[in-house]
Amino acid sequence: xxSVTQMEGPVTLSEEAFLTIxxxxxxxxxxxxxxxxxYPGEGLQxxxxxxxxxxKGSNKGFEATYRKExxxxxxxxxxxxxxxxxxxxxxxxxGGDKIIFGKGTRLHILP
Amino acid sequence: GxxxxxxxxxxxxxxxTSVKIExxxxxxxxxxxxxxxxxxxxxxxxxxxxxxxxxxTYEQGVEKDKFLINHASLTLSTLTVTSAHPExxxxxxxxxxxxxxxxxxxxxxxxxxVL
Numbered sequence: 001x002x003s004v005t006q007m008e009g010p011v012t013l014s015e016e017a018f019l020t021i022x023x024x025x026x027x028x029x030x031x032x033x034x035x036x037x038x039y040p041g042e043g044l045q046x047x048x049x050x051x052x053x054x055x056k057g058s059n060k061g062f063e064a065t066y067r068k069e070x071x072x073x074x075x076x077x078x079x080x081x082x083x084x085x086x087x088x089x090x091x092x093x094x095g096g097d098k099i100i101f102g103k104g105t106r107l108h109i110l111p
Numbered sequence: 112g113x114x115x116x117x118x119x120x121x122x123x124x125x126x127x128t129s130v131k132i133e134x135x136x137x138x139x140x141x142x143x144x145x146x147x148x149x150x151x152x153x154x155x156x157x158x159x160x161x162x163x164x165x166x167x168t169y170e171q172g173v174e175k176d177k178f179l180i181n182h183a184s185l186t187l188s189t190l191t192v193t194s195a196h197p198e199x200x201x202x203x204x205x206x207x208x209x210x211x212x213x214x215x216x217x218x219x220x221x222x223x224x225v226l
Contacts, residue, residue, distance in 0.1 A: 036155070038215050043145040043157050043206065087214050099149050099204070101217055 002027040006090045006102035013080055014110050021075040021105045023064075023090035031092040033057075033066050033073040038087040038104070047075075047088070085109045114138050115207050117218025124195055125226055132190045132221045134205030140185035141207040145215070146178075149202040158203075161188045195225040 006023040013019060025033065035047040035057070048057030053068035064075045073090060090102040116135040124130050134144055142163050147155040159180050160168040167180035177199075179191040192199055205218040 041143075041208070043160060043208075044147070044155060044215065046155070089215075093149070099155060099202070099220070104214060106214065 002031070002092065002094070002100055004090050004092055004100055004102040006088075007105050008103055010106040010108055012108045012110065015082055016079045017109075019075070019077040019080045019084075019107070021088055021090075021107070023073045023075065023102060025071050025073065025090075025092050027071075027092055027094065029094055031094045033064070034091040034093070034099075035062070035064055035073070035075050036089040036091060036101075038089065040086070044089065080107075080109050082109045082111050114216040115205065115218045117205050117221055119221060120219060121222040121224070123224045123226065126196055127194055129191055129193045130195055130223060132192075132203055132205075132223075134188045134190070134207070134218050136186045136207045136216075139209060141188075141209075142185065143208040144182060144188040145206045145208070146180060146188075146190050147204045147206065149204060149220075155204065158190075192223065195223070197225045199223065200225045 003026045032051045034049045036044045037047045038044050048059040050057040050066035053066050056065045062077045064073050085108050087104045087106050089104045091099050093099040116137055118133045122130055144161040146158045148158050149155050157170050158173045161180045161182040163182045163185050169175045177193055182188040202220050202222055204220040206215045
């Protein structure tokens with residue numbers, strides 16, 4: 001069945017470091033791909049999305065490119081801040097099917 | 112094993128009837144649960160935040176009289192879609208904030224189809 005795999009972490013970085021959180025997926029057809037962020041004590045927020053191959057989603061300095069050839073949607077940011085500390089979820093959704101989440105990656109940014 | 116149990120997985124109902132969806136936290140007591148709605152191939156929409164022992168906090172545009180949320184215990188939150196109409200057909204997904212308020216765990220979702 002369809003699935004999403006991402007590194008669980010925790011990932012600990014210093015402020016201004018480069019961030020990559022890997023996400024790969026298994027799915028038939030052409031899913032939409034998402035990154036969600038969960039700040040401490042809060043619910044999910046959509047961070048960015050891509051709906052077709054080679055699309056790049058971007059928001060708040062974060063980027064992810066839909067790579068069909070490698071079935072990946074890695075999240076990147078060039079210079080992280082302490083305020084980026086959160087849990088990041090990769091997800092996929094197909095028309096008519098429910099959204100499927102990865103297990104989430106906890107990110108800690110040290111000042 | 113599953114941390115969050117959501118039931119039922121799917122339900123078909125007639126227009127005008129009410130449907131109750133349950134979300135149970137299996138491994139820990141959950142003060143806070145969230146209810147989301149998802150349209151096909153779209154992102155999740157947060158409907159409300161459910162807090163044990165108090166009234167739910169609804170997001171703007173969500174009708175609280177139509178989507179009744181009850182969080183009567185630390186392990187159970189329910190969403191009742193009252194007087195359902197075809198436009199209420201959607202996936203409804205709950206999530207539970209862990210005991211450290213650090214990470215979300217998701218239910219498996221409920222597909223509601225209103226005829």
